[in-house]
Amino acid sequence: MWTSALNGLRRWSWLKRSLFVIFGLAFLTSSFLFLTEPGLKIRKWMAETVITTQHRDWAWMFVGAQMRDEMVQLLQDTTDAMGQGHVDLSRIKITKQGSKKNRTIDELIKVDDISGPTWKGKKMTVYDPTTVRVVVPNKQGEGERITDMVKRTGAVAGVNGGAFYDPDGLGNGFAPIGFIMSGGEVIFTEHEGSVPQHSIGFTKEGKLVVGLYSIDELMKQGVQEAVFWKPRIIADGKPLITQGDGGWGIGPRTAVGQKADGTLIFIVIDGRQPPYSLGATLREVQDLFLEDDVQNAGFLDGGASSELVVDGELLTKPASRYGERRLPSALLIFDHPEEYDADHIWDGLKKIDAGGAKTHPEFLKEQEELRKKGQLNSTPKTTPVPSKSPDSTGTKPGGGVTSKPSGTPRQTESPNVSSTPSSKPAGEPSDSPKPPGSTATPGGSSPGTGTTTSPGTGGTPKASASPAETNGASPNGTVPPSPATTPKPTTTGAGTQSTAPSGQTAAVQGQTQQNQTVKPN
Template sequence: MSSTLRKIRQWSSWKKALFYFTVLTFLTASFLFLTPPGGKIREWLAETVITTQHRSWAWIFVGAEQRDLMVKRLQDFNEEAAREKQDSSLIKIRNHQAKARSIDELIKVEDISGKFWVGKKMYVFDPKTIRVMTPPKSGEGERITAMVQRTGAVAGVNGGGFDDPEGLGNGFAAFGAIISGGEVIYTDQDGSIPQHIVGFTKDGILVVGKYNIIELREMGISDAVSFHPRLIANGKPLITSGDGGWGRGPRTAVGQKADGTVIFIVIDGRQAHSVGATLKEVQDLLLEEGCVNAGNLDGGASSELVVDGELLTKPSSRYGERRLPNAFLVYDDPTSVQADHVWDGIDKIDAGGSYDHPDFLREQAEKRGKQQQNPTPATKTDTEKTKTKTETRPETNKPAANKPETNEKSETSTEKGESAKPGGNATKEPGTKKPGVPGTGSTGSDTETADPDKPSGGQGNTSPTGTGSGSAAGGSRNGSTGTVPSSPAGTSAPGTGSGTPAETTEKSAETNAPDATPTRQQHQTQTPDQSGSGTAEPPAKTP
């Protein structure tokens, strides 16, 4: 044992690093796959990935079959939780002053924290002051800080989900339904098809469940978005075992107490200061507050709370605030504002992505600029190295034994010919990627397909399509290196026939000439087809 340790100490630093990495990998894999605690950790990791835009990668932790079972279990829970009809008689809305209220009279914000997370809790004392707001222009969503400042709102919280390619979507491809001021601003379903809804009636009663547009109108819904799952129904918690099946992550949720007070919960996640909360933890927070009904809203990198134009939470998005298709905003007089019908007349919606994200493009431009300012020093090509090596080879007055001049010339010719010939090196042209034009019902930033807490699309949306290109490898016409081996004086190489030294040199030069046959390149275009799955499922991402 001691001798082994001494040998390890004598290894180079890179060899030690490789050894320790291998040992650590072996121990970690053994713990995760051979122990019960490791199995629970793998399931937790799989749950977290399933509710992001990268659901398919969950097989790494639990396998494809177990992943599919977990997804189905989650879907079944979402449907079951939405089934019970809401009893509006449990909520008694208090009378509130009509106008001219200060921020402190409208809302109150408090810090909250748990073992693995920190966040904010906002009380809204008059539920009738809440309105769903939409972006002002077609083609892209809007950051909540801009939305609050533009419309004169007191505060704002992110609402429903949207299709979010690569986590860099433009925030315009909303899914489900958006209702504001009693008007249906957007829906990707026929009015008779039920959708997961989180919203408020004109009397200020929070409604969470699965309803179609016709039912929502009969219920007097004033403002609503689409998301899931339902957490509390008629005073009863719906997550009674486990952690809710969504792992840990950034969360946004809303609940309502019996006196009508609305509570928004916003929790940071996927960061060093806050890993994130489970759905069970969010549900329990709202239960402790006395909420009668509660539902989960879009989470992941979209989770944020803005008060008086200031962002109070820390979104996990790499570029800070994201552009969103809608938000719940608080107004002293909500009747004075109106949401824009920016989706009217649009048949197909481009969800965006890295190709048109302004922050991403700016970042890439800066990287290219730095590379141009600090170019990598040029290195000698293989041909130059070979030439230099040949030129600097020391000469001797004494010729090698049994090695006539003819063979020496042949060897030099072969060496140069190999370094200069174009054959054998495949030419590969860069592929092109063209954004597709998705529909309007895939997943959002934290839903099935991105970011991580989104319900499934299932609304007829398709992911952007891309094109790929391939290339055919080029090379020697006969597939050989074109090198003729040297032969002892007075003999001929196999297959070349006998001849004089001059003939041997000439044949060697001909053999090593570059192949004049040009390489052929072939391009094939493939258009992958991706679409959202069911109406209320997490993403087929996407952590």
């Protein structure tokens, strides 16, 4: 019988035989993926990887809509739980804070190549933790590439900083998510000082502060430099991912950790570029830090924003379609950190334009070239959503701008919260996941969507009245500003305290599509 069947197959044309093999493999693969326990694990892993990108909604193809939503909620709750509790800064004894000036690059940093089964990247060791400054663009309207920041400021090196709204994945890098602090001042914030936000910061002494902190708490601890992102993965020497790979799949990563003697370790992983580098899991990055006896560690924005620049040269390979991205913040290393003063470029703005496909220079140039070749018949369009009034008010503890974007936030990697004072953590960045089908105002969370979640113990994401990420705007692309009072801090030694009200809110305008999530960049 088998002989006769084989003889029959041999008489088939090559096309029939090819189709038979393809259908056979498809049947075996789908049976394995959907009918076996190992197949379910693979599908969940693939869904996790998609959830922490701008295309979170597509994760249903692997696990279905219900399981996707459950996975998103679990990820948000777990991330918030990992950020709970403040790190013990007394464990860090700074021994390498140098008084020597005019140091060479080799005296300040060391860069090593690192690699794993599915990724390649760089590890930068920073010997003096007081050399780190948060740098922002120096002109309104667009973010700035790290290579340009390094050259403009005279910095030695730099990595990407906090999250931002990224309409269509083509944002201008000018609409931060969460907050930004530089030189002890709040340069930008979406929430008042009492709202906990996932934070990466440095005290005046160079101690790394990572986890869920309000701006008030950061100032009380003497934090000078800080941005929003998540999750925290090591606290007081203990790893926080003890089972699984962290739940974020694989992707480009940027993270920072600190050893007991104050030495900083920055890890930048390339990804989304097969076969060169697919990316790393959160667990893999955590294990790299543990090998160096890191005491506290957490992630900065990741995805297409992940990059390392040294002496003006880009050393990593960003996954961004057009090379280096324009960013609203970066962590730069200076020989003379005291000489940098951040520009308050968001002060006084009533609207913050996040950009998008209609204003992205490289994208527009590419579209024009395709039109000239007859390969494109129409101009790029985005899907507008109705304009909605913001449902909450944000206040800034001084020096910063409280903003409300129109549209849907993109993930550079986390979830958002209402800017109304509460005990819940705030917001999500450019690459973080958000529950499909919901929109929210930007807040301060990590991997990146625009939903409100409670820290740690499992708050239910709450969609706010106005879309949050960069993909869905009102017909004219703007949202009217909401009034807010801004307590302006007065500096007192290591920190600042909110006192007199002054300031305003700004609406973030962007072209975003409804239901698009904030993703890790």
